Amino acid sequence: MRKITVADAMSAKPSRIGPEDTVVEAAKTILSKNIGSVPVCVGQKLVGLITSEDIVKRIVASNKDAKKARVKEVMTKNPVTIGADAELVDAMKLMAEKNIKRLMVVESGKLAGILTDGDVLRVAPELMDYLYAELEELKKDVQKAEADDLCEACGNYTTDLRLVSGELLCDECREAV
Known part of the structure; x- marks a missing residue:
C-alpha cells in the first residue's frame, strides 16, 4: 500500500490575500469561502497567514477599525510550512507538536496548498x-x-x-x- 502524503490530503490552490489588503477584505474572504484562514502572499511567495481568530483577537477585541487595519498588521508571520511530498503522519505530528490547526504547503518557495485538521480527518x-x-x-x-x-x-x-x-x-x- 502506498504511503499517504500531504499532497493527498491538502486543499490545493487555496484563496490568498495580500499583506496590504484590509482586514475587512480578509474577513469577507474567510466568510464567503467558509474557511478559517487565508494565506497571505506577495505574488506566489507565502509571507503570512491570517485566521478568523487573529481578526477577533487583534481587531475586534481591541476595538480597532478593520477597514483601516492592514492584513500585515494582524497576520501571523512565517507560518509553519511543510512540503507536499511529506508523509501525512509527519504532518500530523508537526501539527500536534506546534499545537496548530493548519500547515501551509510550500513547494519551491511557493504556496502549493494548505493542510487543515479537517483535511486530515477527511482522509x-x-x-x-x-x-x-x-x-x-x-x-x-x-x-x-x-x-x-x-x-x-x-x-x-x-x-x-x-x-x-x-x-x-x-x-x-x-x-x-
Whole structure:
C-alpha cells in the first residue's frame, strides 16, 4: 500500500490575500469561502497567514477599525510550512507538536496548498487502512524473525542457534547431540 502524503490530503490552490489588503477584505474572504484562514502572499511567495481568530483577537477585541487595519498588521508571520511530498503522519505530528490547526504547503518557495485538521480527518479512514497494512507487514516480519530463531529439534526460541549436522540447534539440543 502506498504511503499517504500531504499532497493527498491538502486543499490545493487555496484563496490568498495580500499583506496590504484590509482586514475587512480578509474577513469577507474567510466568510464567503467558509474557511478559517487565508494565506497571505506577495505574488506566489507565502509571507503570512491570517485566521478568523487573529481578526477577533487583534481587531475586534481591541476595538480597532478593520477597514483601516492592514492584513500585515494582524497576520501571523512565517507560518509553519511543510512540503507536499511529506508523509501525512509527519504532518500530523508537526501539527500536534506546534499545537496548530493548519500547515501551509510550500513547494519551491511557493504556496502549493494548505493542510487543515479537517483535511486530515477527511482522509483518516484511508490513513487507518495504510497504518493497519503497515502493522500487518511488521507482524509478518516479526513472525518470520521468530521462526528463523526456532530450534529445529525442540522448537524453542533462541538467539543462539548453531548449525550442527545440517540442523539449527539451541544450546541445550547441541549439548544433547
